[in-house]
Amino acid sequence: MSMISTMWIFFQVLVGYNLILPLLLYIIWMNRKASSIIANQSPNRSEADYAIIITAYEQTQTLCAVVTSILKLNYSNYIIYIVADKCDISTLRFDDPRVILLRPVDTLASNVKSHFYAIDRFVRKHDRLTIIDSDNLVHPEYLNQLNTCFDQGFQAVQGLREAKNLDTTYSCLDAARDIYYHFYDGKVLFGLGSSATLSGSGMAFTVDLYRDCLENKEVSGAGFDKVLQSIIVLKDIRIAFTEMAIVYDEKTSRSDQLVQQRSRWINTWFKYFSLGFTIMGKGIQNFSSNQFTFGLVLLRPPLFLFILGSGICFICDLWFSPVSSLIWLVAFILFVLGFYIALQKSSTDKRIYNSLVNIPNFMFYQIVSLMKSRKANKTSVATKHYHTHSIDDINDVK
Numbered sequence: 001m002s003m004i005s006t007m008w009i010f011f012q013v014l015v016g017y018n019l020i021l022p023l024l025l026y027i028i029w030m031n032r033k034a035s036s037i038i039a040n041q042s043p044n045r046s047e048a049d050y051a052i053i054i055t056a057y058e059q060t061q062t063l064c065a066v067v068t069s070i071l072k073l074n075y076s077n078y079i080i081y082i083v084a085d086k087c088d089i090s091t092l093r094f095d096d097p098r099v100i101l102l103r104p105v106d107t108l109a110s111n112v113k114s115h116f117y118a119i120d121r122f123v124r125k126h127d128r129l130t131i132i133d134s135d136n137l138v139h140p141e142y143l144n145q146l147n148t149c150f151d152q153g154f155q156a157v158q159g160l161r162e163a164k165n166l167d168t169t170y171s172c173l174d175a176a177r178d179i180y181y182h183f184y185d186g187k188v189l190f191g192l193g194s195s196a197t198l199s200g201s202g203m204a205f206t207v208d209l210y211r212d213c214l215e216n217k218e219v220s221g222a223g224f225d226k227v228l229q230s231i232i233v234l235k236d237i238r239i240a241f242t243e244m245a246i247v248y249d250e251k252t253s254r255s256d257q258l259v260q261q262r263s264r265w266i267n268t269w270f271k272y273f274s275l276g277f278t279i280m281g282k283g284i285q286n287f288s289s290n291q292f293t294f295g296l297v298l299l300r301p302p303l304f305l306f307i308l309g310s311g312i313c314f315i316c317d318l319w320f321s322p323v324s325s326l327i328w329l330v331a332f333i334l335f336v337l338g339f340y341i342a343l344q345k346s347s348t349d350k351r352i353y354n355s356l357v358n359i360p361n362f363m364f365y366q367i368v369s370l371m372k373s374r375k376a377n378k379t380s381v382a383t384k385h386y387h388t389h390s391i392d393d394i395n396d397v398k
Contacts, residue, residue, distance in 0.1 A: 012313050012324070018306040019331040021296075022184040023338035029191045047077035048150065050143055051126040051207065054082045055114040056134035060092060062250075067099055069137040075144060079126070081118035085109065111200075112219045119211065130204035135250040137164060145245035146204045152240075155209045156195075156232055158186060159202040159245030163349075170258055171251035172355035173362045176343065177303060178251070179352070183342035185297060186241040194293040195233050196241030198225040201249065209237070223268035230275040233294050234282055255365050262302075262369035269302055270373070304366040307335075 052070055056063055063082060070080055080099045084092070086107045094101060102121060108114050115131065128150065132138060139145075142159065149157040160182055163175035185197040203225070213231040214224070232239055252258040276298030283292025300306065310328065317325035343352070 012317075012328075015306055015309040015313060016328065016331050018300050019310055019335040020338075021300070022180075022188070023334050023341070025184065025188050025192060025293075026338065026341060029188050032192065047075060048127045048147060049124070050075075050078040050204075051118070051122060051129040052078050052080045052132060053115055053118045053129055054080065054132045054134055055085065055111055056082065056087055057085045057109070057114075058087060059134065060084060060087050060089065062135045063092065066132060066134060066136055066138070067094060070132070071096055071098070072140055073138065073143055074140045075142075078143065079123060081121070083108075083114040083118050085114055110220065111224045112214050112217070115210075116215065119207070126207050128204055129207050129210055131201055132247060133201040133249070135164070136161075136201055137248040139246035139248070142245050142247065145242055148244070149240040149242050150204075150206075154240040155206045155237055156198075156239040157204045157245065158196045158198055158239055158241050159204070159247060160186070160243040161199055161202045161247055161249040164248040164250045165253060166251070166349055166351045168253040169355045169358045170255065170362065170365075171253040172349075172352045173358065174251040174258070176348075176352050176356065178249075179346045179348060180303070180339055180342045182243070183346055184338075187243060189293065189297060190239075190241040192289075192293060193238075194290045194297075195229070195237075195239035197294075197297070198229040198239065200225045202245070202247035204245075222264040223272055226268060226272040226275070229294075230272070230279060230298070233279055233291055236282075236286060236288050236291060238290055258362075258365050259369045259372065262366055263372040266302055266305075266366075266370055266373040273299060273301070302366070304363045305370070308363065308367070 054063070054066060063084070067080060067082070070078075078098065082094075082099065082101045084101065084103050086109070087103065089101060089103050092101060100121070100123065102118060104114075104117055108117060115129075119129070128146075130143070130146065146157050146159065161178060163171065163178070166172050166175060181197070182199075187196075190196045209232070210228075213228055217227075219227050229239060252261055276295045279291050279295030279298060281295075282288065283290070283295055301309075310332065314325055314328040314332070317328060
């Protein structure tokens with residue numbers, strides 16, 4: 001076998017395993033029946049003290065809705081810290097003493113800097129903090145459900161980000177993507193004894209852990225959650241996942257919004273994916289399945305990228321190796337099956353199923369995003385928001 005043939009086979013394996021890895025992990029999870037919680041832990045009957053940090057950049061139109069949803073929590077021991085970075089707050093009024101509005105004098109343009117701007121101004125010593133985006137809405141049981149994980153001994157928890165809006169094909173496909181990742185990178189990965197990946201919001205930590213991981217650490221651009229999860233897992237601390245701690249997240253509903261957001265996300269993956277090798281190496285060194293499995297998943301490219309790469313390999317093999325093309329066909333079928341399982345296990349809205357026929361169009365805009373990803377963090381800092389739903393609107397739909 002020639003060197004070129006060997007390299008071609010190696011490249012195909014490197015790309016193609018991403019198609020079947022989630023389904024393989026799911027099968028192992030189903031057969032292993034691994035316990036993802038710590039047994040014999042008594043729940044803490046007292047309310048832990050939470051700092052709820054909301055970050056906003058330039059836009060404030062969704063802040064009233066998210067604050068209102070938080071104030072309807074079935075919970076009392078918390079303070080809300082709003083960091084309105086580069087925002088006009090002249091029209092914002094919050095009468096509840098639990099809401100503290102902060103307006104940095106200098107532009108921060110950084111999630112981590114905004115978080116620590118709030119942390120440095122805590123009005124009391126909080127036990128835990130949770131990070132909420134300005135476009136999110138919070139389920140009334142959000143903090144109570146986070147507590148079920150913290151009371152079992154976990155120091156970091158990722159909740160479920162459900163769609164706040166399914167008003168366009170783009171938002172439905174964006175929601176489908178989130179369902180896929182929450183199922184495999186959250187529920188399945190955590191169920192296997194590893195850590196759930198972090199999603200940027202709807203996540204919570206002990207204050208001590210968050211400070212230990214990111215205080216005095218410079219994290220520029222998007223992707224602070226990728227840095228944070230890597231530091232946590234490198235400490236061999238597991239990140240828990242609970243689908244019962246729900247925040248409602250705005251999904252991209254316009255093509256320009258999609259391109260802007262995805263270009264930053266793609267840029268972030270290229271910037272931080274190599275951390276997967278470091279974590280896998282630590283897993284081998286420490287005999288830690290938490291670290292090894294998490295590192296393996298971290299190496300996976302964005303969904304559209306490995307599908308596109310697999311499609312190119314399939315077309316090439318149609319000409320040069322028909323047998324290999326059959327293997328690719330089977331791999332694609334297994335991927336579709338895995339995607340369907342994620343949707344079926346997640347109470348998926350029928351509008352999302354109906355939108356799947358438009359995946360090629362969605363992928364086209366992701367390719368456009370790839371072309372713009374190199375300069376993404378220079379051209380935009382945050383995604384623009386267009387939906388001002390209230391938590392009552394969400395509850396009426398549910």
